Amino acid sequence: MSVRLADLTDADVAAERARFPGAFERSGEERLKNWLAWGLGAALTVYCLYRFEFFSATFLLGISKFGQVVVSRLFPPTGYENLPLFIKVMGETIAMAFLGTLLGAMLAFPLSFIASKNITRSRPLQFGTRRFADLLRSFDYLIWALIFVRAIGLGPLAGIMAIAIVETGTFIKLYSEAIENLDRKQIDGVTSAGGNGLHRIWFGVLPQVLPMMLSNTLYMFEHNVRSASILGIVGAGGIGFLLADRLRAYELQEACLIIILVVLTVYAIDYLSTLLRERLIGDRARREPVDDAKQV
Amino acid sequence: MTISDAALGAASGEREAAARFEQQYAAYRRSKAIYNTMFWVAFIGCVVAAAITAKFDVWTLIQGLPRTTEFLVRMVPPIGLSTFAADIQEWYWGIGKWLDSLLNTLLMAYLATVLGTLIGGAMSFLAARNLAPNYLTYWLVRRSLEVARTVPDIVWALMFVMAFGIGPLPGVLAITVHTIGAQGKLFAEVNENISPLPPDGIRSAGGNWLHEIRFGVIPQVMPNYMSYSFWRIELNVRSATIVGFVGAGGIGHDLFTSIQLLYFADAGAILLIVVATVMIIDMLSEKFRHSAIGKASFSH
Numbered sequence: 163m164s165v166r167l168a169d170l171t172d173a174d175v176a177a178e179r180a181r182f183p184g185a186f187e188r189s190g191e192e193r194l195k196n197w198l199a200w201g202l203g204a205a206l207t208v209y210c211l212y213r214f215e216f217f218s219a220t221f222l223l224g225i226s227k228f229g230q231v232v233v234s235r236l237f238p239p240t241g242y243e244n245l246p247l248f249i250k251v252m253g254e255t256i257a258m259a260f261l262g263t264l265l266g267a268m269l270a271f272p273l274s275f276i277a278s279k280n281i282t283r284s285r286p287l288q289f290g291t292r293r294f295a296d297l298l299r300s301f302d303y304l305i306w307a308l309i310f311v312r313a314i315g316l317g318p319l320a321g322i323m324a325i326a327i328v329e330t331g332t333f334i335k336l337y338s339e340a341i342e343n344l345d346r347k348q349i350d351g352v353t354s355a356g357g358n359g360l361h362r363i364w365f366g367v368l369p370q371v372l373p374m375m376l377s378n379t380l381y382m383f384e385h386n387v388r389s390a391s392i393l394g395i396v397g398a399g400g401i402g403f404l405l406a407d408r409l410r411a412y413e414l415q416e417a418c419l420i421i422i423l424v425v426l427t428v429y430a431i432d433y434l435s436t437l438l439r440e441r442l443i444g445d446r447a448r449r450e451p452v453d454d455a456k457q458v
Numbered sequence: 459m460t461i462s463d464a465a466l467g468a469a470s471g472e473r474e475a476a477a478r479f480e481q482q483y484a485a486y487r488r489s490k491a492i493y494n495t496m497f498w499v500a501f502i503g504c505v506v507a508a509a510i511t512a513k514f515d516v517w518t519l520i521q522g523l524p525r526t527t528e529f530l531v532r533m534v535p536p537i538g539l540s541t542f543a544a545d546i547q548e549w550y551w552g553i554g555k556w557l558d559s560l561l562n563t564l565l566m567a568y569l570a571t572v573l574g575t576l577i578g579g580a581m582s583f584l585a586a587r588n589l590a591p592n593y594l595t596y597w598l599v600r601r602s603l604e605v606a607r608t609v610p611d612i613v614w615a616l617m618f619v620m621a622f623g624i625g626p627l628p629g630v631l632a633i634t635v636h637t638i639g640a641q642g643k644l645f646a647e648v649n650e651n652i653s654p655l656p657p658d659g660i661r662s663a664g665g666n667w668l669h670e671i672r673f674g675v676i677p678q679v680m681p682n683y684m685s686y687s688f689w690r691i692e693l694n695v696r697s698a699t700i701v702g703f704v705g706a707g708g709i710g711h712d713l714f715t716s717i718q719l720l721y722f723a724d725a726g727a728i729l730l731i732v733v734a735t736v737m738i739i740d741m742l743s744e745k746f747r748h749s750a751i752g753k754a755s756f757s758h
Binding site: 203206207210211213214215216220221224225227228231232253254256257258260261264296297300301302304305308309310312313314315317318319322323388391392395396399405406409410412421425428429 | 522
């Protein structure tokens with residue numbers, strides 16, 4: 163005998179509600195907590211809006227100025243006579259990203275083995291290397307660029323070093339995670355056949371982790387083309403310098419052309435790099451390093 | 459005699475098979491070697507081309523690196539054990555000002571995340587293939603989100619500073635625009651992966667588009683949204699520390715000035731504050747993220 167929906171009376175529903183209050187609605191305490199959290203968040207938002215002058219004439223004036231002085235004067239893009247120069251500097255930007263990523267990968271490769279729990283037996287050494295990597299990563303590219311520009315002068319070299327340093331940190335983290343996730347059996351196989359430490363890494367570890375490392379490296383290269391295109395704002399070479407220069411001189415239409423060029427290049431690089439990743443390592447190319455979504 | 463003939467024949471057959479294998483294997487090795495050589499030649503060509511284009515000069519680098527180290531060393535002033543408190547106090551002479559900038563930075567990141575998530579979240583329903591009312595809306599919203607996130611936030615900051623003047627307001631707007639683009643895209647992907655059954659049910663019960671979204675979609679996607687939002691706070695705190703380089707407020711402004719004026723100790727003090735903040739925010743946000751995902755796996 164089954165209960166049909168039509169047979170249920172309001173009284174039945176009320177009885178069930180009394181028996182299982184949690185199934186019908188959340189408890190009062192839970193709701194109160196929820197409301198408090200959302201309320202506090204909303205209050206903080208309103209306070210911030212007030213603090214940063216969203217409720218003032220400054221804001222309205224700025225919006226109208228942004229429309230009139232910036233947006234409306236961006237189009238149509240002009241300065242096509244400078245296009246060869248822009249393309250050349252864009253090439254420099256890509257070269258900066260390439261060399262920075264490569265240097266970072268080369269520095270990080272040996273260190274990532276030290277930073278892996280299953281390779282390095284000394285816990286302090288392994289932990290210290292990881293924290294060192296975190297330290298390198300926690301400064302933004304622009305901060306490193308600013309430091310390198312003061313130390314080695316204006317130009318792309320400062321940008322390359324900035325990218326290389328941040329990427330060393332990122333790659334130590336990504337590579338050592340790949341190394342820690344590898345299959346133990348292949349290493350045991352090499353050991354049982356009489357291989358030493360170097361043999362274990364060469365024949366047991368590398369064949370497993372290289373595809374992952376390559377994919378991560380290419381992915382960060384894509385990301386670094388974006389980063390390299392803004393490093394010029396602090397004088398570290400690349401297209402960012404021209405862009406900031408044109409913007410500050412109110413030559414907005416030319417700036418617009420540069421922005422379009424940057425966006426197109428970034429798309430092209432993303433497309434090529436995805437193709438290459440799929441060719442190099444097949445399906446695994448689609449497993450992107452989710453942790454590092456600075457990209458979006 | 460016949461047997462040995464047969465044996466001979468079999469042996470020669472095996473030999474032929476072995477020879478064929480050797481041949482094919484050698485051919486395979488050759489093609490692999492050619493492929494590898496081509497790869498390395500192309501790769502080294504790329505390195506050389508890049509080094510020339512970017513004027514990579516090892517000599518300048520070798521000269522510059524000691525200066526960088528010296529720079530970094532001078533960021534920490536001498537601190538004696540006996541005069542520890544006094545030295546720290548002298549190093550952090552501007553602590554009040556810097557903490558104020560830091561508060562501004564954090565609030566900028568918070569506000570930009572909230573505004574960007576609200577606006578980007580609303581737009582994500584129009585940018586999801588399965589939910590958008592029509593294709594034109596979908597296409598337009600998708601392209602605008604792409605523009606918003608492909609243009610780097612510091613470039614948005616430059617443009618907003620031109621209109622709003624120097625201060626935190628243009629910084630908030632710049633990070634907000636970038637966040638709209640990023641959240642809109644990520645949320646739209648979450649929306650595209652939902653089960654169509656709940657919104658279908660609501661439509662069949664007579665609900666309109668808004669009802670479908672509110673009661674059919676949001677309960678499915680909320681945990682992912684929360685997780686992405688905490689993660690976005692992390693990224694936006696980083697952004698908020700650098701938009702100050704172009705005058706858009708926050709602690710980046712203090713950092714930029716101190717490095718430009720070669721006040722090494724100040725720069726070091728501010729950098730330490732920035733690193734500590736970024737690390738603490740990362741830790742907190744990771745905790746919240748895990749709790750948000752944890753809820754997701756139990757509530758359905």
